[in-house]
Amino acid sequence: MTCEIFCMLLLIPATSFLLLFFIKHRQTRLLPPGPKKLPLIGNLHQLDGSCLPHLSLERLSNQYGPLMFLQLGSIPTLVISSADVARDVFKSHDVVFSGRPDLFAANRFSYGCKNISFAPYGDYWREVRKIAILELLSSKRVQTFQAVRSEEVGLMLQFIAQSSGPINLSRLTLLLANNIVFRVTFGKRLDDGGDSGASIESLMRETQAMLGSPNVADFFPWMKWINKFNGREKSLEKYFRELDKLLDEEIQEHHDQKRPEPEREDLVDVLVRLQKDSSQPIALTNDHIKAVLTDIFVAGTDTSSATLTWTMTELLKNSSAMERAQNEVRGVVKGKDKVEEDDLPKLMYLKLVLKEALRLHPPAPLLVPRETTQDCTVGGYTIPSKTRVIINAKAIATDPKHWENPYEFRPERFLNSSIDFKGQHFELIPFGVGRRGCPGINFAIPLVELALANLLYRFDWKLPPEILRSEDLDMEEAFGITMHKKTHLCLVASPASL
Numbered sequence: 001m002t003c004e005i006f007c008m009l010l011l012i013p014a015t016s017f018l019l020l021f022f023i024k025h026r027q028t029r030l031l032p033p034g035p036k037k038l039p040l041i042g043n044l045h046q047l048d049g050s051c052l053p054h055l056s057l058e059r060l061s062n063q064y065g066p067l068m069f070l071q072l073g074s075i076p077t078l079v080i081s082s083a084d085v086a087r088d089v090f091k092s093h094d095v096v097f098s099g100r101p102d103l104f105a106a107n108r109f110s111y112g113c114k115n116i117s118f119a120p121y122g123d124y125w126r127e128v129r130k131i132a133i134l135e136l137l138s139s140k141r142v143q144t145f146q147a148v149r150s151e152e153v154g155l156m157l158q159f160i161a162q163s164s165g166p167i168n169l170s171r172l173t174l175l176l177a178n179n180i181v182f183r184v185t186f187g188k189r190l191d192d193g194g195d196s197g198a199s200i201e202s203l204m205r206e207t208q209a210m211l212g213s214p215n216v217a218d219f220f221p222w223m224k225w226i227n228k229f230n231g232r233e234k235s236l237e238k239y240f241r242e243l244d245k246l247l248d249e250e251i252q253e254h255h256d257q258k259r260p261e262p263e264r265e266d267l268v269d270v271l272v273r274l275q276k277d278s279s280q281p282i283a284l285t286n287d288h289i290k291a292v293l294t295d296i297f298v299a300g301t302d303t304s305s306a307t308l309t310w311t312m313t314e315l316l317k318n319s320s321a322m323e324r325a326q327n328e329v330r331g332v333v334k335g336k337d338k339v340e341e342d343d344l345p346k347l348m349y350l351k352l353v354l355k356e357a358l359r360l361h362p363p364a365p366l367l368v369p370r371e372t373t374q375d376c377t378v379g380g381y382t383i384p385s386k387t388r389v390i391i392n393a394k395a396i397a398t399d400p401k402h403w404e405n406p407y408e409f410r411p412e413r414f415l416n417s418s419i420d421f422k423g424q425h426f427e428l429i430p431f432g433v434g435r436r437g438c439p440g441i442n443f444a445i446p447l448v449e450l451a452l453a454n455l456l457y458r459f460d461w462k463l464p465p466e467i468l469r470s471e472d473l474d475m476e477e478a479f480g481i482t483m484h485k486k487t488h489l490c491l492v493a494s495p496a497s498l
Contacts, residue, residue: 032078032381034069035060042071044219052477054365057081058395067379073219075101077388078372081395083402083426086433089378090426094434095121099371101388104217104224104232105210108240109298114291116439117299117368127282128292132439135270136296142442144264145184146341149447152180153454157338160493166464169312170488173451174305178204180447181300185293186250187266200246206239207294208302212481247290267296299440302482303363307448308455309489310361311354314409316461316491317470321411325353329457330498339453341446350453352411354445355428358421360409362430363482365394370436393429394483402427459493 037043048056057079061068066082080086089097098121102113110118116132119125135141156176160167175190178201182190190200215232217224227233253259254268262269271292275284282288315322328349333339344350370389375382398406404413419425423437431438438444455461467473476486 030381032067032069032379032383033064034071035064037071040073042073042075044072046070047072052365052479052483054392054394057366057390057392061392061395067381069381072388074221075219075388076384076386077390078383079390079392081392082399083396085379086391086396086426086429090434093376093378096372096374096376096383097370097389098435099373100436101218101369101371102221103369104215104227105213105236108236109207109211109243109294111287111291111294114288115295116292117295121373121435124282128288129439131271131274132292135274136267136292137440137443139442141270142446145180146446148183149180149450150340152176152183153451154338155179156451157454157458160459161495163493165492166490167493168488168490169455170305170309170485170490173308174301175201176308176451177301177304177447181297183266185267185296187262187264187269203239203242203246204297204301207243208298208481210236210239211298212479243294244290247293248286250293251286251289268293296440298481299438300443302484304444304447306363306482306484307354307357307361307444308451309485311357311448311452312455312461312491313473313475313485313489314357314360315353315456316463317473317475318409319470321353321409322456322461325350326456326460326496329453330496333453333457334498339450339457341450344446344449344453347449347453349411350449350456352414354449354452355414355419355421356409356411358430359397359403359428360407361483362393362397364430365392365483367391367393367429367432368436391429391433393432396426397428397430399427457498458496460496462492462494464490464492 035043035046038045046060047053048059057068058081060070061079061081066080066085068079068081070077070079080089100113100118100120103118106118107113113119114124114128116125116129119128153176156172159172179190182188182200216226216230227236250268251272254272265273268289271284271289274280275286275289315325329339329343329347332346333343336343367390370391372383372385372387372389374385377383397403400406419428421428421430422441423429423431423433426433429437431441431444463470463473474485474487478484478486
């Protein structure tokens, strides 16, 4: 008996040690909190179809936490909804969180994920991003297109001045962005094509719509075959072929030795030059070039237009901010015909207005989804490899923990704040964060600032007769990859007394 008791006493600490080991091991393998899932569909049924995805995910995150795990169909999904969690993730695990999921429409329009946005994290992505940062979208390159921005903004102002009745600013700002991007990319105006210009604009809208629409293959990859029967693959292929033809024609034109010497090197010129350079680390094919060009159009037009529209909407609803912004720009630029880019650094309040508009209306509220490249641990929870990662930039930018009265438009909140939107401050990340942050920020901001400053400088803006009060302005958001106003912003412009 004594021997048995002695053995039991020896087993107790050993058993306790093993038990603690397994408990601790299980804890390290715990997934982040999230709602219970159903077989097959996982948590898809808990996404509220009556509201926009970023709002539905925010409501779930309010219940389960800012680091939330969902099973969307067969796809394990992590949702990040706070600046603190984003900081923990991207300060320590940026590389692990730098993958991209293979999405059905994005794969096709990016020529098999050969663009910057959806290329898998690795050597190719590093090289193509380097081309974007050093060659296509560098500060020096963006500066060479200053005359293009100035001319196109001037044409927009001329159109407004000659118009009678309400101006559709949603439509006009999209045309402005399209023409600027088309000129810097191909060296010609979108309007120069006449009817073909209109069809190209329509093609870009359809492309953006297809990229922003949910697809069954993105949640159940094994059910991709359904797209052959529901019309999605046929429709996608139609628009892809049209886009592919357009890009092929432009590349061939830039290869033509009889082409007149351009006034300035456009982006296709740059890519063709690099394609011919045998010293480049990667051999650029035409598909690589077309993928990058599609990226520039999708990311560079819709987003700039949406930001301008939302900013003007918020200013119309907040008359004191509108008055202050107009007084500033008219004081700084007094005596000139229009605002030039040299004036922009002096417009400090206008920059606060833009920050606040990007906070309340990030162009892509859920950013571009990511995918983990290996297992890692965040906050004591295990995040498995191949987990899709959704960053709710809108929820982060309206988190009451970091923002006082978060849903109010108050540009003054940035007066004594160092917070910026360039990816260094996790409370405000409309252009993303870390390695996969948007490389086009240097291109987008001068365009938006110049257009906004001129709209405020040259005209006084009023609501159309059918809207009696600014409180009645429709603020509903439209569904899509870029968050537009659901209804177009139509305003009455009258020339300002300068």
